[in-house]
Amino acid sequence: MTVRHTRRAFLSAATMMAAALAATACGSPQDTATGGGDSAAPVKVGLVYSQSGALASYGKQYVEGFKAGLDFATKGTGKVGDRKIELTEVDDAGDPAKAVSAAKDLIGKGTKIIAGSTASGVALQVAPIAAQNKVLFISGPAATDAVTGANKYTFRSGRQSYQDVVTAKSFIGDAAGKKVVVFAQDGAFGDANEAAVKAVIGSAGATVSSVRAPASATEFTPFASQIKAAKPDLLFVAWAGTTAPAMWQTLDQQGVLSSTTVVTGLDIRASWPTFGAAGAKISFLSHYFDGASDTEASKALKAKVNTIDLFHPDGFAAAQMVVRAVQEGGDDVDKMVTALEGWSFDGVKGKMTIRAADHALLQPMFQAKLTGSGTAFTATAQKSLTGDETAPPAVAMKG
16 A cells, blocks of 8 residues: 555455454553563573565564563563563575574574564464464564464464554545455555455445556656546555555546555555645554554553654563463463463554464554655644454464
């Protein structure tokens, strides 16, 4: 979408949401750690994420968030009881083969907790390795819906694509009878976004159509004319790449942004200048931005990183989950899994709940607006949606 963070493909949601969450244990992950074992040996945690490659900026935010979250959850000790959390960081460069190799190597050295996965393709390859070796895997920024319910050993610390699209839907309220147009590039990225909007918003009663542009397009006036002629109640823009500034400028100049509600995803802060003058006229669905919440966790994170960006909360939550798992499970991975299933905790975004049935991470999502221009844009929250409001349909656990 412009949302480059949704470059990980949206997967269609197909089943009804579970009527109720499994028994939920509430508590703060920074409660005094007890250790769950007699050994004082370090707890080995492998962080396999993108230190290089296309998603390196996402990976950097993730690991900064993780270290801040670990400090928060252990009250500055870096320990669970007497056991130090020993981190090993490995660069997968966004390559699933490298990630699988790294995970296997770490597991071979006795690591029972793997976290990371900046890219969806990586997460989907590491998840089966976790199940085969019965180690805990906590996926990071990877947004593909397929991580949810992958297997009993796989969890996630970030949001999933369904939660993005439900947040977009919230801009038009009751979707019944509404007209929605998806504007996207030809190819798998556009196909996946269009399919997601049809699955989520179309199934709620909206009529969904699309205007598609070749990935090589540099002139956008004809597409803007098609969009205006369709007179949508909501225009959902799914765009990635260097042509984004020209695309947004054309939509603005042709009056599209003033004729309908235009929604896209709010990416990392470095991308905000690409919106140009159009930025203040767009409605944004947001996973997170600095100032979206005012929680104790967000204050602790901000004290560490100064400016919170999109994927800092994913790393922070992962560390909270690791500490919880070790507190309750010690070295027993099955006990770690049980400790995380149904657990509610106070994260950077607010209340987070791990749904026991399929390990979906229920969490707040945000409507946002940008004010200012260029590098001086400031994001503000227009509305916060609860974890229940953005909950994806429950899926059967696959393994």
